Amino acid sequence: MDISSQLREIVGEERMSDRPEEQFIYSRDSGAQPPRHVDYVVMPRTVEEVRQVVLLANREKIPVTPLGGGFTLSALVVPNRGGIVLDMKRMDRIIEVNEINRYALIEPGVSQAALQSYLKKHHPRLQHSTPEAPPTVTVVGNALIQGHGHISPRYGINSDMVNGLEVVLPTGEICTIGSGSIGPSWFTRGPLPDLPGLFIGWFGTTGIVTKLSMKLFPKPPFREVLAFYTDDVDLISEGIFEATQVDLLEDFFLISQEKPDWMNHVFFIIIISGHFEEEVAFKKKAFKRLFKEFKGGGKFVFVEDLHPALNKRFLDVPPLAALAADFRKGGGFEYTGAILPIDKVPAAWKKGIEISHKYGMICSYVHQVLLGHSVMFGFNYSFNRADETDIENTRKALEESNQTTLDLGGMIWKGELGAQQMMLKKMNPQTVQLIRNVKGFLDPNGIMNPGNWELA
Ligand SMILES: Cc1cc2nc3c(=O)[nH]c(=O)nc-3n(C[C@H](O)[C@H](O)[C@H](O)COP(=O)(O)OP(=O)(O)OC[C@H]3O[C@@H](n4cnc5c(N)ncnc54)[C@H](O)[C@@H]3O)c2cc1C
Numbered sequence: 001m002d003i004s005s006q007l008r009e010i011v012g013e014e015r016m017s018d019r020p021e022e023q024f025i026y027s028r029d030s031g032a033q034p035p036r037h038v039d040y041v042v043m044p045r046t047v048e049e050v051r052q053v054v055l056l057a058n059r060e061k062i063p064v065t066p067l068g069g070g071f072t073l074s075a076l077v078v079p080n081r082g083g084i085v086l087d088m089k090r091m092d093r094i095i096e097v098n099e100i101n102r103y104a105l106i107e108p109g110v111s112q113a114a115l116q117s118y119l120k121k122h123h124p125r126l127q128h129s130t131p132e133a134p135p136t137v138t139v140v141g142n143a144l145i146q147g148h149g150h151i152s153p154r155y156g157i158n159s160d161m162v163n164g165l166e167v168v169l170p171t172g173e174i175c176t177i178g179s180g181s182i183g184p185s186w187f188t189r190g191p192l193p194d195l196p197g198l199f200i201g202w203f204g205t206t207g208i209v210t211k212l213s214m215k216l217f218p219k220p221p222f223r224e225v226l227a228f229y230t231d232d233v234d235l236i237s238e239g240i241f242e243a244t245q246v247d248l249l250e251d252f253f254l255i256s257q258e259k260p261d262w263m264n265h266v267f268f269i270i271i272i273s274g275h276f277e278e279e280v281a282f283k284k285k286a287f288k289r290l291f292k293e294f295k296g297g298g299k300f301v302f303v304e305d306l307h308p309a310l311n312k313r314f315l316d317v318p319p320l321a322a323l324a325a326d327f328r329k330g331g332g333f334e335y336t337g338a339i340l341p342i343d344k345v346p347a348a349w350k351k352g353i354e355i356s357h358k359y360g361m362i363c364s365y366v367h368q369v370l371l372g373h374s375v376m377f378g379f380n381y382s383f384n385r386a387d388e389t390d391i392e393n394t395r396k397a398l399e400e401s402n403q404t405t406l407d408l409g410g411m412i413w414k415g416e417l418g419a420q421q422m423m424l425k426k427m428n429p430q431t432v433q434l435i436r437n438v439k440g441f442l443d444p445n446g447i448m449n450p451g452n453w454e455l456a
Contacts, residue, residue, distance in 0.1 A: 003060065007042055007084070010052040015043040015090065026085045031073030032334045032383065032394040033416055037082045043090045047166070047174060047210045050086070054208065055172045057084060057447050064170075065449045066204040068108060068141025071133055073334055074416035076145070076203050080451030086208065088138070094118050095211065101187040102126060102216040103163050105180075108140040108209050115139055116317070119216070127151070127219040129158050132318040132366075140212045145414045146201050148376060150271075150318045151217055153244075153252040153369050158214075159200045163189050166211035167199055170443035178213065186213035198438065203452040206442045220273040222280045223250070225314045227303040228291050229265040235296045236345045239268055242294040244372025248272060248283045253321050254345075254375075257364040266349075268300070269314055269321065327362045330384025332391070336398050337413030338377040338405035345375055351404045352379050358400075359393040376413065377405075417451060424455045 001009075007016045017023075018040050028035040039062075044050045057064045063083030070077045079085060092109035097119070104115060113135030119126055129149030131142050142149075146159040155161070164178020164186050177195045180186040189196055199206055230239070236254065243252060251271035257263040272283040291300045306314075313320040326333075340348055345367070356363035361381055368376045379401035383394040402412050402419045406426055412419045424432055435453055440446075 003056075003062065004040065006056055007040055007053065010056070011042055011044055011049050015045065017041045026067070026087075027078060029070050029073065029075050029078055030333075031075060031416075032332065032391050032398065033075035033078065036075070036078045036080060038079055038085050039082045040084045041087060042084055043087045045090045047091075047168065050091075050168045050208055050210055051172050051174060053084065053086060054168055054170060054447075058171055058445055061445050061447060063450050064208075064447050066108075066208050068138030068144075069111065069134065069136050070141075071137045072141075072145060072414045074414050074419070076414065076416070076449075076452065079449070080417065083447075088140070088208075091210065096186070097123055097126075097216070098185070098187065099123050099126065101185065103187055103213050104128065104216055105186045105211060105213045106139060107211060108138060110139050111136050112139055112142070112318075119219075123216070125219055126216040127317070128214055128216055129155065129161060130318040131158070132321055139214060140209055143212060143214065144200055144209065145203070147414075148368055148370060150251050153371060154250050155215075155217055156371055159196075161215040162196050162200065163187060163213035163215060165196055165199060165209050165213075167207040167209050169207045170445070170448050174210075175207075176211075180211075180213060198442065202439075204449040205439055205452050206448060218275075220250075220275050220279075222275070222277055223271060223273040223315055224280050224284060225306060225311050226270040226272060226284060226287050227306050227310075227314075228268045228270075228287075228300045229303065230268075230300045231265055232296070232299050233266060233346045233349050235299055236266060236349065237343045238294070238296050239291075239300065240342050240345070240369055240372065240375070242290060242297070243268065243270060243287070244369060246286060246290060248286055251319065252369040253319070254367040254369070255321055255365060258362045259327070267303075269319075271314065271319070321366045327364075327382045328384040328387075328390060330386050330390065332383035332385045332394065333380070334383065334394050334398060335378040335380040336401045336405070336415070336419070338379065338401065338408075338410045339370075339413050340375050340377045340405065340408060340410040342369075342373075342375055344408040344410060345377060348377050348379075348404060348408055348410070352377075352401065355379065355397050355400050355404070356381070359397045361393075361397065377410070379404075420453060421456055424453070 065079040067077040088108040091107040096105040250273040274280040
């Protein structure tokens with residue numbers, strides 16, 4: 001029997017395709033990377049179906065690329081060597097929300113919007129950390145790429161919120177990891193050898209996650225936006241240090257945009273929240289005082305009359321912070337996420353403006369401050385999808401931004417293939433070998449999303 005027929009036998013006619021229409025759609029993502037070939041698209045519904053597909057792929061040595069929402073923009077879900085795209089969207093059950101132990105056990109196709117609306121309806125006092133990505137992206141895809149959400153500045157990045165996983169290994173075994181491997185409750189990841197790390201940050205090269213337990217957090221009923229701005233880029237690091245030092249914020253991001261003119265400042269957007277109105281009032285007073293009193297604080301202006309439309313979009317969960325408007329009139333948006341130490345933000349800021357101008361773009365920035373220890377520094381670029389030169393310029397701008405990130409001692413987040421190569425070439429060779437060994441152990445036939453995290 002040919003591969004298509006065997007796949008159809010596993011998942012059924014409706015959830016397998018080798019037609020050119022589906023091959024076309026899955027051969028690209030919405031970023032600026034060039035398209036690549038896909039042979040089969042499969043949408044499993046059960047863990048057993050995933051296992052059967054993997055067993056077949058492993059036997060026949062066919063590449064498998066797991067896909068959640070497919071929105072990293074770095075073509076991480078576009079196969080490098082053809083084969084099967086395993087689209088997980090049909091596995092979309094919210095299996096359990098445990099209110100008292102504050103976790104949700106979900107399948108990999110659960111979208112951010114689905115979990116958010118489920119919690120709003122059934123557990124309104126709890127929330128999960130929601131990225132500012134399109135609502136269709138998956139909670140699992142985001143956690144697996146070490147993404148971050150609207151409460152990450154307070155509680156940490158989203159992969160740190162993972163309590164445990166169920167994973168189908170490339171050789172077909174089904175492993176549970178965390179407290180779920182020992183008992184019925186998925187409330188903690190330790191104290192055990194920290195196995196989630198074998199699947200987080202690997203871009204689907206070590207296994208297929210079929211369940212994930214995610215921590216939930218209190219959802220305070222009162223929230224308010226505070227906006228401060230300065231024109232002194234060199235004050236950014238100190239401003240971040242001071243604002244996070246007092247430990248009173250829920251979300252914290254920096255934004256700037258060259259157009260319109262009134263946006264052309266360094267804005268510090270701080271979301272404060274509380275269970276009581278007085279708590280929020282106190283936090284507001286504290287921040288206003290702080291921004292007056294710290295050395296350099298005098299150069300920050302508090303925005304008394306933030307436009308109601310902006311106020312609303314920043315208060316939304318997730319906040320609509322990305323102001324990267326469609327400057328090029330063609331719907332394309334790209335950003336490379338640099339995870340930077342806080343003291344390098346001013347240098348990256350200046351360099352980002354230089355790169356944007358070099359490629360004829362208007363500079364726009366959103367940076368999320370992660371727990372006061374690092375910044376997700378977004379070099380944002382908008383481009384015209386219909387213009388090949390514009391797309392090529394965007395790729396060059398991304399490459400230069402990635403190089404800048406490494407030169408500044410930062411890390412490239414969710415990097416496309418070229419960015420991964422840059423990281424691997426700079427990495428301690430014995431660490432590269434360790435990555436190769438771990439991958440070889442878990443995936444002896446090299447079927448899982450090949451090309452990623454491999455030195456060319
Ligand atoms: C406008 C915009 C704003 C964004 N803002 C944010 C933001 O604020 N914070 C943030 O973190 N991100 C942001 N992103 C980036 C990205 O969209 C999100 O991180 C998103 O949550 C990724 O999830 P996904 O479902 O699209 O993952 P995918 O792209 O589908 O997958 C990501 C990686 O995980 C692997 N994978 C997926 N599912 C599985 C599985 N079940 N098992 C094993 N491997 C798997 C894939 O192979 C791939 O390598 C933004 C993107 C856009 C376009």
